[in-house]
Amino acid sequence: MAPRSRLGAWLLCLAAAAAAAATTTAPPVEATALPAGAAAYAPPRLYAPDCGSCGVARWGFVCLPSPGRCGGTAAAACAVRTPPTRRWWSTLAFDCVTVSADGDGATSRAYQATIGRVYNQTVEDMVAAVKTVTAPPGTFVPSVVGRIRPLGTFDNLADTLEYFYGMLTLEGITVEAADLTWFVAQPPYAAAAVSLRLRFAASNTTGRASHIGTWRFDDAGLVSGYDLEFAGLTEMLAGWGLDYSSAPFLAAVAVPTLCARIGERCSGENAAWPSVEDCVAALTALPPSRFEAGNNVACRQFHSSLTAFRPEVHCPHVSREGGGKCIDRPFDSFYDDGASVLGFPWESPAVRTGA
Ligand SMILES: *[C@@H]1O[C@H](CO)[C@@H](O)[C@H](O)[C@H]1NC(C)=O
Ligand SMILES: *[C@@H]1O[C@H](CO)[C@@H](O)[C@H](O)[C@H]1NC(C)=O
Numbered sequence: 001m002a003p004r005s006r007l008g009a010w011l012l013c014l015a016a017a018a019a020a021a022a023t024t025t026a027p028p029v030e031a032t033a034l035p036a037g038a039a040a041y042a043p044p045r046l047y048a049p050d051c052g053s054c055g056v057a058r059w060g061f062v063c064l065p066s067p068g069r070c071g072g073t074a075a076a077a078c079a080v081r082t083p084p085t086r087r088w089w090s091t092l093a094f095d096c097v098t099v100s101a102d103g104d105g106a107t108s109r110a111y112q113a114t115i116g117r118v119y120n121q122t123v124e125d126m127v128a129a130v131k132t133v134t135a136p137p138g139t140f141v142p143s144v145v146g147r148i149r150p151l152g153t154f155d156n157l158a159d160t161l162e163y164f165y166g167m168l169t170l171e172g173i174t175v176e177a178a179d180l181t182w183f184v185a186q187p188p189y190a191a192a193a194v195s196l197r198l199r200f201a202a203s204n205t206t207g208r209a210s211h212i213g214t215w216r217f218d219d220a221g222l223v224s225g226y227d228l229e230f231a232g233l234t235e236m237l238a239g240w241g242l243d244y245s246s247a248p249f250l251a252a253v254a255v256p257t258l259c260a261r262i263g264e265r266c267s268g269e270n271a272a273w274p275s276v277e278d279c280v281a282a283l284t285a286l287p288p289s290r291f292e293a294g295n296n297v298a299c300r301q302f303h304s305s306l307t308a309f310r311p312e313v314h315c316p317h318v319s320r321e322g323g324g325k326c327i328d329r330p331f332d333s334f335y336d337d338g339a340s341v342l343g344f345p346w347e348s349p350a351v352r353t354g355a
Contacts, residue, residue, distance in 0.1 A: 054078035055094035070096035108185035110221035119178030126165030146226035150292030172201030207236035244298040266315035299326035
């Protein structure tokens with residue numbers, strides 16, 4: 001009951017002060033104008049509230065925030081103490097708090113730098129990284145998982161390195177520029193668009209395409225997950241003369257070249273087709289398509305690049321059956337990858353519980 005009696009005492013003081021003021025002509029609200037002796041009626045020190053590390057007492061009973069007491073940096077703020085510990089008649093206390101780990105943008109800049117490093121490797125480094133299944137320094141965590149639509153899901157480090165570094169290198173494609181055209185970070189995620197300018201050695205021409213999507217980072221700022229769209233891939237390849245939607249190109253160029261490569265790389269225990277002729281006959285009969293996953297020539301072209309690294313893993317993907325990769329799958333199933341493979345909390349609870 002101490003607070004209540006203190007309040008009572010304070011009210012008595014207030015009443016006394018009012019009575020004293022009433023007997024004078026000085027305005028009671030201005031401290032400088034209080035009559036001699038009025039100070040005796042000011043609330044005793046006992047009632048000075050605990051205002052916290054950055055709260056300042058005013059009028060003896062209320063605390064106001066004073067952000068200047070927190071050092072004046074963007075990373076610190078003067079915030080209401082939570083949970084408030086006072087009773088209703090009392091006041092709030094204020095403490096200096098760190099706004100967030102990214103109050104000064106350091107985390108955001110670290111994420112940007114990581115994305116930069118992912119694309120900023122020399123061709124030689126890329127091959128070494130893929131062969132030894134070692135992520136280039138400052139890029140991916142060993143447990144990384146991700147997907148690139150429309151190519152597929154890469155649920156381990158070897159898959160990820162083969163995709164980012166192996167395929168391009170083997171096809172004589174180099175990254176000439178990777179520009180972050182937009183970027184926004186909300187730790188541990190960042191959403192970004194990376195505009196790529198790639199050079200194709202065979203024709204010595206460049207083309208542009210974009211990786212657009214979301215990245216997830218670990219505490220050290222390395223990529224632990226990614227969910228990207230490869231926008232413009234089909235069009236970029238077509239610009240290089242690799243038009244997988246063209247039946248004449250498939251029949252005259254793509255299929256014969258692809259089947260010859262498969263015959264060389266997938267032999268013995270890893271044989272994907274009984275013969276090159278079988279391969280040519282079956283793949284020529286498939287309809288042209290965009291450059292995407294599915295039971296098509298483009299998908300087998302993509303996976304045939306990877307047979308150079310792990311033929312036992314990738315040769316089944318270029319076979320007639322498609323090894324679970326180059327197969328027709330229901331369009332809806334692509335949506336399941338996000339939850340089941342990546343485990344990202346992309347959906348908000350409100351969406352999940354919606355009717
Ligand atoms: C990319 O490589 C260039 C040349 O080696 C280097 O100057 C630059 O700092 C690198 N950028 C990133 C983000 O690693
Ligand atoms: C490729 O083209 C660039 C100009 O776009 C030129 O500087 C370079 O010498 C060419 N490389 C070859 C191998 O022809």
